[in-house]
Structures are given as structure tokens and as C-alpha cells.
Amino acid sequence: MDVQQLLNGLFVGSIYALFAIGFTLVFGVLDRLNLAHPAVFTVAAFVGIELVAVGGLSIWAALPVVFVVGGLLGLVIEQVAFRPLKGRADAHFAGLISSIALAGMFIALLQWRYGPDTKRFPAESFPETTYKVLGAQVTGVQVAILLITIVLAVGLHLLVGRTRLGRSMRATAENPTAARVVGVNVDRVSATTLAISSALGAVAGALFAMNVNSAQLGMGGAIELKGLAVIVVGGMASLPGALVGGLLLGLAEVFTVQYIGSSWRDLVAFGLLFLILVVRPQGLFGTRKVREV
Amino acid sequence: MTGLTGPILTVEDLRVRYGRVEAVRGVSFDAAAGELVTLVGANGAGKSSIINAVSGLVRPRGGRILFEGRDITRTPAHRLVRSGLVQVPEGRQILATLTVEENLRLGAPRRAGIGEVYGRFPVLAERRRSPAGTLSGGEQQMLAIGRALVARPRLILLDEPSMGLAPRIVDEVFGVIGEIRSSGTTVVLVEQNARRALRAADHGYILASGEIVHSGPAAELLGDDRVVQAYLGVET
Numbered sequence: 001m002d003v004q005q006l007l008n009g010l011f012v013g014s015i016y017a018l019f020a021i022g023f024t025l026v027f028g029v030l031d032r033l034n035l036a037h038p039a040v041f042t043v044a045a046f047v048g049i050e051l052v053a054v055g056g057l058s059i060w061a062a063l064p065v066v067f068v069v070g071g072l073l074g075l076v077i078e079q080v081a082f083r084p085l086k087g088r089a090d091a092h093f094a095g096l097i098s099s100i101a102l103a104g105m106f107i108a109l110l111q112w113r114y115g116p117d118t119k120r121f122p123a124e125s126f127p128e129t130t131y132k133v134l135g136a137q138v139t140g141v142q143v144a145i146l147l148i149t150i151v152l153a154v155g156l157h158l159l160v161g162r163t164r165l166g167r168s169m170r171a172t173a174e175n176p177t178a179a180r181v182v183g184v185n186v187d188r189v190s191a192t193t194l195a196i197s198s199a200l201g202a203v204a205g206a207l208f209a210m211n212v213n214s215a216q217l218g219m220g221g222a223i224e225l226k227g228l229a230v231i232v233v234g235g236m237a238s239l240p241g242a243l244v245g246g247l248l249l250g251l252a253e254v255f256t257v258q259y260i261g262s263s264w265r266d267l268v269a270f271g272l273l274f275l276i277l278v279v280r281p282q283g284l285f286g287t288r289k290v291r292e293v
Numbered sequence: 294m295t296g297l298t299g300p301i302l303t304v305e306d307l308r309v310r311y312g313r314v315e316a317v318r319g320v321s322f323d324a325a326a327g328e329l330v331t332l333v334g335a336n337g338a339g340k341s342s343i344i345n346a347v348s349g350l351v352r353p354r355g356g357r358i359l360f361e362g363r364d365i366t367r368t369p370a371h372r373l374v375r376s377g378l379v380q381v382p383e384g385r386q387i388l389a390t391l392t393v394e395e396n397l398r399l400g401a402p403r404r405a406g407i408g409e410v411y412g413r414f415p416v417l418a419e420r421r422r423s424p425a426g427t428l429s430g431g432e433q434q435m436l437a438i439g440r441a442l443v444a445r446p447r448l449i450l451l452d453e454p455s456m457g458l459a460p461r462i463v464d465e466v467f468g469v470i471g472e473i474r475s476s477g478t479t480v481v482l483v484e485q486n487a488r489r490a491l492r493a494a495d496h497g498y499i500l501a502s503g504e505i506v507h508s509g510p511a512a513e514l515l516g517d518d519r520v521v522q523a524y525l526g527v528e529t
Contacts, residue, residue, distance in 0.1 A: 167395050171388050178386035180350060182400040182440055183374030 004136035005258045006251070011142045013250020014149035015208050019223055020230040020242035021153060022200035028237030029173045029193045032095045036077045037201050038220030038227070039103035044070055044202035045215035046110055049119045059125055059141070063148070063206060070202020074195035077102060082190065107217055119215045126210070145207050152200055153243050159196075160239070169193060173237070233273045235286025244284055249273065301326040301361055301448055301479050302347070308355035309342040309503075316342040318503040319356070324448070324496070329470070329480045331511065333487035334500035334524070340483040341383055342503075344452045347481070348380035349373045360448065375402065379441040383452040383483075385433050387440070389426025393417055396425050396436055397443050406443035413472075414439050431462035438469060448479045455486050467493055487525050491515050499524050 019041060026034045044066045051062040081098040085091050127140040160166040171179035172189045180186050208223070209215040230249055234241025249269055256268040276284065300323035309317035317339040324330040332340050345351040347358055349370035358366045360378055373379075379400070388396050397407050397417070411418035414435045420428060425436055434454060441449055451470065455463040463486075470493060474480050484490035491497045494511040499520060507520050514520050 164398070167391065167399055170391055170395075171399055174388050174390050175386060177350065178382065178388055179399070180370045181348070181374075181380050181382050181386060182396075183371045183379075183444065184399060185369075185371040 002258065003134045005254050007133065007136050007138060007142070009251035009254035010247060011145050011211065011250070012254060013247035014146055015204050015211065015246075016223070016226055016230055016249050017243045017246025018149050018152060018200055018204035018207070020227045020234065020246045021156065021239055022197040022204070023227045024231040024234070024237055024239065024242045025156070025197045025200070026193060027231065028239075029169045030082070030190055031173075032082060032092065032099075034077060034081075034099050034194065034197065035096060035224070036073075036081060036099040036103040036106065037197065038224040039106040040070055040073050040077075040198045040201045041205035041208070041223060042215070042217065042220035043073065043106050043110060044205035045209035045219060046114055046119060047202075048206035048209055049121055049215055052125050053122050059121070059210060060144075063203060066202050066206040067199045070199040070205075071195040073106075073202065074198030075191055077198060078191045078194040082194070083187070086190075103220070107220070111217055116217060120213050121210065126213075141210050145211060148203065148207065152203065153239070156196070156200070157239060165189075165192065229270060229273050233276050233283055235283030238283065238285035241283055241285035245273075299359075299362060300324055302481065303359040304343070304347065304356065305358075306356040307343060307346060307353055307358065309339070309346050309351055310354045311342075316503055317346070317353075320500070320503070320505055321356075322498050322505065322508065324479050324481055326447075326479055327474070327477055328495045329474045329482060329493060330496045330498070331482040331484060331487075331490040331494040332498050332500055333484055333490050336485065337502075338500040339503040340500055341452055343500075344380060344383075344450050344481070344483050348378065348450055350380070374400070374444055374446075377444070377447040378450070379444050379446040379448075380450040381437050381441045381452065381454060383456065385437040387425045387428075387433050387436050389424060391425055392422055393425050393428070393436060394421040396440050400440040401443035406445050410439040410443050413442070413469075430458055431465065434458060434462070434466055435469070438466075438473075442473070446478060448481070449473060450481045450483075452483045453485060454482070455484065455489070463489075488515070491525075 023034070023037050026032055047069055048062050048066050051057045051065055052059055057065070077099065081102045082095045085094040085098060088094055129140055131138045131143065160169060168179065168184045168189050171182070171184055172186055176186050208219065226249060230245035231242050234245030252269040252272050253265050256265045260268060302324040304323065305321050307317055307320045308315070320339070320343060322330070332343060334340055342351060346353045349365070349368055353366060357364060365373060388399070397410060401407055416432055417436055417439055420432070425433065428436060438454070454466050454470065458466065467489065470480060470482065482490055482494065491511040491514055497508065497511040497514045498505050499507040499514065507514060
């Protein structure tokens, strides 16, 4: 086993995981697929670069700002793409389409503001120091990617499991009407859930841009399918599933590139995910029937 | 509340419509503080629609609802829960994946009410860490009632609390309803088990096709041959 490749896989994988956790959170709590999530990922990458290049912030100071920007975008998504349609019989499909439309607008605004070209962080944005881990070279950014993902995933786990908001989220996930009966403000839970989800997606986008030192308008499309595949393989609506699924996908990609060839990357990675689903149709952490009542 | 001369709940000319179906067609009734009022009638008479309109789950098409003198016709459910009006919904609607205690804490603004509920329903205290879905039907009904009581409501709306329960459990549920009422909380009870509900109630309203067809003190309704023959059926 090549330690360097293992670590590289974990770094990429944790970005996928962070993206997928946000994706699956909205699916699990609100029973909606938010296809504006990849656009938030993209917006955050450009905003992160702008904060460093124009705003003069360090990359570490830019991340909390990106988190907040993502949260605000989540509130916009909820207000614009989901809330006006919530009473409709076809709210699932309608929300899916309107979130795609909103994603298109986000990307159009990015293109208007930044043009079609790839953006990069200014030179010397990244710390020079590298660390030796079991003979492998690791950069400060890579360490940060792993730590931030762990902190956010654990934080979300505690939030959902231990807090009043988390109980309200789980109640809404299981049965929105029953949640309203006991006094849960379901509209506010919806808005908060989208804000948290989008904040996580935004941090994933900024970290991704740091990891490859570039942001492109199309980057959301590339991770969208991966994110969907990861949440299906992890088990729809499962947060641990999204985490493990994301890491697995990252590792599969990196090892395929290393040992088979870069043109085989998607084929092998998605083939593996496909195999997992053949063996475990409900996904790694999924239950056969999540929703009841 | 005390000090109010009027009824705690007043419903005036309530109308509820689902698409083209008019489920409630101009219903008016009220409940005095501390009273147990029952709405009885066959399936589809509009009982649950009335309860859902009062508790803010369904938006009425017309009419007015006053709680402690305040107009709550358009107040959403979660705000009513905080102001002392709670519903125990039909089919219990407990949250099966949450533990018993989490179900109770959802309903409780503060933790204080939870201890009282455990005191009243020891079985819930024993099962506090279990997912609510693992409780028996009767226990789930106690949880649904307990979850409403943690908010320390002044008005509690019970929708078909005896539905699907064994006769022994039904007795238990009616016992609890009596206790709630004795503690001073106003109760509006909706039941298909009309005779049983009228025996427990002070005041009764009999519904048919979305309208009130008879009303009066519960004892009088039970003694009225026309009512008994038309709506209550033969006692078994």
C-alpha cells in the first residue's frame, strides 16, 4: 500500500464527503434533492479566491467567511427554489427543477462577474511548509482539509443527535405534520437545514479550489454526479454513509490513477460504487425503509 | 384562563374545504374553561377537520376561531403550542425513530413538564431511551398524550384517542382524559365512540356531513331518544 496515494485519496475523498454530507442532509430532512448544491460549491470557490486575492484575507480567514456566504445562499435557495412550491402536489419534482434553475442563475452571475476563465489563488497564498507522515509528503492545506472535514462532520453529528434543532430536524425528516403538531416550526427547520447544508457545500468548494489551486465554472457539474453517487452508495439520507462513501470514492479515484491509468478513473470508481449497490442495494448505511407512517 | 368571562375556545361559522370538497360547513361551538366538550359523529362528518383548523394545521376557508379571546384563525400550529393550545392527533403520530424522551422534549419548552409526565405515565419513564416506534399501541397513545401535556396546555384537543386500541386500554385512555379535565385543563374530544365520549363529557355536539345537527349538555343528548336512535345506535 502506497501511503502517499492513500493520503491523497483521503484528502480528495474528504472534500467529496463534505459535499455529499450537505447534499444528503437536505434530502434526509426535507425529502428534497437540492440541485443548486453544486452551484453553491462553485460560487464558494470563486468567492474564496476573491476574498484572498482582492480582500487580502489569508486562506484560513477566508474559510469562515465562505461558510457564512454558503449559509446565506442556502437561505436564498430555500426562499426562492423550495418554499413557494411546498404546497404543491408535485413539490418534489417542482423543487428539483427550480433548484436547477437557480443553480443556472448562480453560475450565470459568476460568469458575469468573473468571466469564463479559470481563476487561481494569488502566488504565496499557501504555506510553504510540508509535513512528513509515514514517509509521505503532506501540505498544510491538505492537513487542513482533513481536519476541517472531521470537525464539520462531527459538529453536524452532534447537532443532529444532541440539540433541540437536531431533534426538530429528525422529527421533520420522519413526519412533518407530526412535527408541526408538537410545536416544531417546520418552515424554520427547512431554512436552517438548507443553510447548514449549503455552508458545508461552500466550505467543500473553497477547499477543493485550494487543493487544486483553481476554480472553474464547470467544477460543480463534475462533483454533482459524484455527490449523488456517494449519497446513493452511502445510503440515502445517511450522514455516516455520505462520509464513508465520499472517502471511498476519493481513494478509488486516486488508486485507479496510480495503478491503472488516469483515463480509467471514473470507470473504475463508479464501477466500484455500482458493485457496492449490487451487493447492498440500500447502500452502506441505509435501512431498507427509512420513511414510515 | 380564570378572569376571563367568555369561553376559552370559540369557533364561529367555521368552514374547511379540500379542493372542491367542503368538509366543514359553518360550524359554531364553544368550550368554557375547565369543561370537557366532545364532537361526535360518523367517519367523514368533519370532526378531524375542525380539530385541525383549531390547532392551526389546516387553514379555514371561512369563520373565526378565538382562543382566550384572541383571534387564532390564521395562527400557525407551532405558535399555538407555545401559547397553550395543543393537539393529540388522530393515529397518535408519535415520532417512531426518536426516543420516548426525545418525543417528549420536542413538545416541552422547558424540561420541567417531562418529570410530571413520567410521574403520570411510569411506563414512559421506563422506556425513555427506547425508540418510540417500539412501544405498544397503548403506550404510544400515552406518549402522544404525554407529549401534549409537557407543554402544560390550557386547552387540549384529542382526536380519536381510542382508535385502534384494545378495550382495556380504551378504559385507561378515558381515565387519563378524566384526570386531565380534573386538573383544570379544558378538553375538546373528538370520537367515533360517541356514547363513551358523551358519558365523559359536559357538553356534546353531534356532527353530520360537516354540520352540527344536535348539541346540548352531554347527559341530555344521551337521554334523547331521537339522538340515540339516529346517531348513537343500539348499545351492545
